[in-house]
Amino acid sequence: MKILVTVGTTRFDSLIKYIDETFADSAIEFTFQIADGKYEPINFPFLLLTLKLTPIIMKVI
Numbered sequence: 001m002k003i004l005v006t007v008g009t010t011r012f013d014s015l016i017k018y019i020d021e022t023f024a025d026s027a028i029e030f031t032f033q034i035a036d037g038k039y040e041p042i043n044f045p046f047l048l049l050t051l052k053l054t055p056i057i058m059k060v061i
């Protein structure tokens with residue numbers, strides 16, 4: 001299963017960190033859009049704020 005986690009323009013460092021650490025050994029593949037968050041995931045790919053999410057969404061689904 002693939003999941004795209006988007007936070008828009010708001011920081012949700014605690015959410016991103018929790019998912020990144022909790023699901024590190026999971027079969028679930030996360031991709032994060034972290035906006036200007038300070039926490040950068042170490043177990044899953046991430047991107048900053050972008051208005052062009054369609055290509056990213058197409059990769060995730």
